[in-house]
Amino acid sequence: MILAGGSGTRLWPASRQARPKQFIPFGPNGESLLANAIGRGVLVADGGVTVVTAQSLVDATRGVVEAMRAGGLSRDVEILAEPVGRNTAAAIGLAAATIARRDPDAVLLVLPADQRVTDEAGFAHVVGLGLAEVERADVIGTIGIVPTRPDTGFGYLEVESTAPNTITPVLRFVEKPDRETAERYVASGTHLWNAGMFFASARRLLTELDVHLAPTGEAVRNIAAGTVRAEDVYPTLPPISIDHAVMERATRVVTIPASIGWDDVGSWAAIAQMADDPLATDAGPRGNVALGATQALVLDGERNFVSSDDGTLIVAYGVSDLVIVKAGDGKGNDVILVMPKDAAQDVRKVVDALSSRDLKRYL
Numbered sequence: 001m002i003l004a005g006g007s008g009t010r011l012w013p014a015s016r017q018a019r020p021k022q023f024i025p026f027g028p029n030g031e032s033l034l035a036n037a038i039g040r041g042v043l044v045a046d047g048g049v050t051v052v053t054a055q056s057l058v059d060a061t062r063g064v065v066e067a068m069r070a071g072g073l074s075r076d077v078e079i080l081a082e083p084v085g086r087n088t089a090a091a092i093g094l095a096a097a098t099i100a101r102r103d104p105d106a107v108l109l110v111l112p113a114d115q116r117v118t119d120e121a122g123f124a125h126v127v128g129l130g131l132a133e134v135e136r137a138d139v140i141g142t143i144g145i146v147p148t149r150p151d152t153g154f155g156y157l158e159v160e161s162t163a164p165n166t167i168t169p170v171l172r173f174v175e176k177p178d179r180e181t182a183e184r185y186v187a188s189g190t191h192l193w194n195a196g197m198f199f200a201s202a203r204r205l206l207t208e209l210d211v212h213l214a215p216t217g218e219a220v221r222n223i224a225a226g227t228v229r230a231e232d233v234y235p236t237l238p239p240i241s242i243d244h245a246v247m248e249r250a251t252r253v254v255t256i257p258a259s260i261g262w263d264d265v266g267s268w269a270a271i272a273q274m275a276d277d278p279l280a281t282d283a284g285p286r287g288n289v290a291l292g293a294t295q296a297l298v299l300d301g302e303r304n305f306v307s308s309d310d311g312t313l314i315v316a317y318g319v320s321d322l323v324i325v326k327a328g329d330g331k332g333n334d335v336i337l338v339m340p341k342d343a344a345q346d347v348r349k350v351v352d353a354l355s356s357r358d359l360k361r362y363l
Contacts, residue, residue, distance in 0.1 A: 001052065001092065001111065002037050002038060002049060002050070002112075003052055003088060003110065004061060005057065006021075008021030009347060010267045010345065011265070011266075011271070012363070017056075023064065026265050033113055033114050034051075037112070037113045038073075040123060042073065042075045043123075043124055044109060044127045044131075049075060050078045050079075051077060052082065052092075052094060053081060062079060065077045082230070083234045083235070085239070088243075089213055089240050090234070090239075092205060093205065093206065093217060096108060096206055100206060101225065104203060105201070107199070108199070108205065109197070109198075110197060110199075112264075114264070115195070115265060117260050117262050118261030122258065122259065125165065129165065129167065130256055138201065138252070139253065139254045140199070140208070141167075142170065142199070142247075142253070143260075144159065144258065145257075145260075145262050146193075147185070149186070150185070153264070154193045154266075155175045155193070155196070156193060156194060157193075157255050158174070158190060159171060159190060159255060162190070163257060164257050165256060167255075168256075169254055170255050192255060192257055208249075208250050209246065212246055212249050213238065213240065216237050216245070268339075268341070269305075270344075271291065286301070286302040288303065288305075288306070289305050290306045294314065295308065296308070297315045297316070298316045299317045299318070301322075304316055304320060304321065304323075305324070307326070309326065309327045309328060312326055314326060323338070323339050323344055324336070
């Protein structure tokens with residue numbers, strides 16, 4: 001199950017409402033993140049792949065699938081459309097209910113469409129361990145990543161053990177802590193990043209929704225059964241993540257600590273971390289990085305990240321620790337974003353400000 005309905009506001013202005021970040025070629029081989037996620041699903045799935053996306057993104061999603069078919073994809077890919085976004089609890093519930101109608105014993109792997117995984121063999125091994133544990137003990141499983149920095153944009157798992165490729169109980173979920181707390185977690189050695197990938201049976205996911213988020217559980221079952229129309233009930237559902245709705249409350253939750261070349265492409269700061277990636281090129285000495293074919297010249301500055309989607313030369317002089325992004329939407333609505341790198345998680349505030357000031361054409 002691929003979750004591909006997000007708007008990607010934290011990667012604005014490259015990510016726009018009509019072309020969110022999952023359609024941008026940030027993947028390790030130059031493909032879109034969505035194509036990479038579908039490919040990972042095909043790598044490990046015995047059955048088909050289901051993509052859950054927004055109604056407005058169905059055509060773009062279908063275009064990715066058709067391009068992959070032209071390149072040799074033979075696996076079935078189903079596209080489920082949400083009439084409105086209601087976060088991941090509803091999206092996962094809708095797919096689980098739809099799949100369970102066909103196969104009540106289905107075991108699911110849930111993958112976000114906006115992540116990068118460079119070690120596919122390691123990923124496949126970890127997934128095999130997780131799916132086997134679901135079959136054996138009816139747990140809900142996750143993949144945990146050993147943190148490399150105190151990132152406030154990730155959820156954290158408190159665990160008994162961080163031994164790699166082992167099944168370990170999750171003691172507590174903490175979603176996106178503040179900086180001081182994140183630093184403490186990283187120093188503790190007992191916390192992992194929550195990679196946002198889940199293993200569970202469809203039956204177990206639906207049962208957990210019935211217990212912890214009953215209106216959503218009932219609605220997705222009825223939608224899958226065809227007794228109600230999604231557009232009639234979906235807007236009434238609470239917009240809540242699967243982490244808050246289920247994972248923080250469920251029992252028998254385990255994780256598998258892993259090093260699989262994972263990163264959540266959730267902010268420009270995260271993109272800047274890919275300095276050793278083929279997509280990144282040196283923009284000068286002292287830790288300055290430019291994305292892809294961007295033309296950049298950085299003088300007397302350190303640790304800046306520069307990106308331009310059309311080859312425009314960007315010159316930065318005497319500044320450090322900045323994100324500088326130039327991006328357009330193909331309709332003349334070009335934008336230049338300049339912000340401190342440590343504020344990269346706050347791009348949503350810019351998006352909100354544009355919305356409130358009648359500048360939505362730039363979104």
